[in-house]
Amino acid sequence: MLKSWKLKEVVLMSLFAVVFGIIYLLFVHAANIWAAVIGPLAYEWMFGIWFIVSIICMYIIRKPGAAFMSETMAAAIEVLIGNAMGPRLILSGVIQGLGAEAAFALTGYKHFNILVLMLAGIGSAVFSFVYSYFISGYAALDPSFVALMFTIRVLSGAIIAGIGGKYIGDALLATGSLRGYAIARAKKGDVNA
């Protein structure tokens, strides 16, 4: 899978993972404090933030694996920085990344419009929810409460990760620093966007 990847694309993912790894950690701490007041519901509306790097990287690089690897890298960087969530973040990063990747794979890595990006956010939300259901023991909660959590997470994935990711990607493209990546070529019309 990595054969077709240029080194600069891998390093780009890694540096994005650093920037977003720090942001992710800040939000983990904010969410933890919230969680004391309103319980696990606090994490749900923020979940989209934790999916965003996979969507931005895929939007820019447009190669199979970009979503999965960037999210996993962000999780690895979070672990390297050192935090109390520790290695389990890597597992959740892998799962969230796979969710976004699945959405892009479904569309054959051909379209990167806002709908597909939102679908990727939803994919991450669904995958991560199944994992949380198991690891955080949501089975112990009332089904209607779990349904509420699920709805909020899916919305957050679609809006914050999907729309937010596209917004950041486009803003970054406007700075002109993305020349030499698939996103800039697509805009010029070499590749169908």
Add this chain to the structure above:
Amino acid sequence: MRNLLHEMNPSVKFLLITLSMLAIAFFFNPWTPLLFWAGIILLQLTMSRINWKLWLLFMLPFFIGAFGYLWTTVVFGADTGGTVIWSFAGIDVTDEQWARALSLAFRVMAFSTLSLLFAFTTDPVKFILSLMQQLKLSPKLAYGIMVGYQFLPVMKDEFTQIQQAHRLRGAEMKKRSWQRLLEMRRVLIPMLAGAVRKAERSAFAMEARGFTGEPRSAYYRPVRIGRIDFLMSGVFFLILLISCVGGSWLS
């Protein structure tokens, strides 16, 4: 004895921790996570040299988070039956529900402690090297991640610089927190643009020095699996076994 956890192979430690967490997640009685939590603390007390003050500081948010889990599970818990032990503000709490709530709260504590164990006893660079050597992570990715890791302090400086530049030009910070959240864009985009350029430069530099990203058979800094790892795997599985069996037996 006090440095056993520090000397373990990081990949082995990582796998053990992940496995234990997945195993504990199957249990909904309060005793299993409690026993497991106690076991992990004992492990840290006897086999590591960690700063306990720092440990407490890191655990504090999770104490609070565990409390959040406790009360949501009590209030929004699934219907499980059982006898009502107390009522409060129109909510009847059954013994079953209380046990599950305690179980989830202890689970949060046990998982956080386990994660801190990893964070406090593992050298980040050695962890990546070990992922590459034992778990066959592609060198392209492994060194990519390490480049990112090395850029951390640079990113921090850049963040301060961008903020100072904004202040110099008279861009004011908004008072309200949600407004400030939207303003994040003004810092985020320049930082990401800088990241793109740095990525390109370091990738060129690496390739210019002959880095191909091909898998290799010999490493400059070998990380190995030794006798300690087998010993510690035994200890981990013992703790896991005691808490699973003991927990089911006690409840």
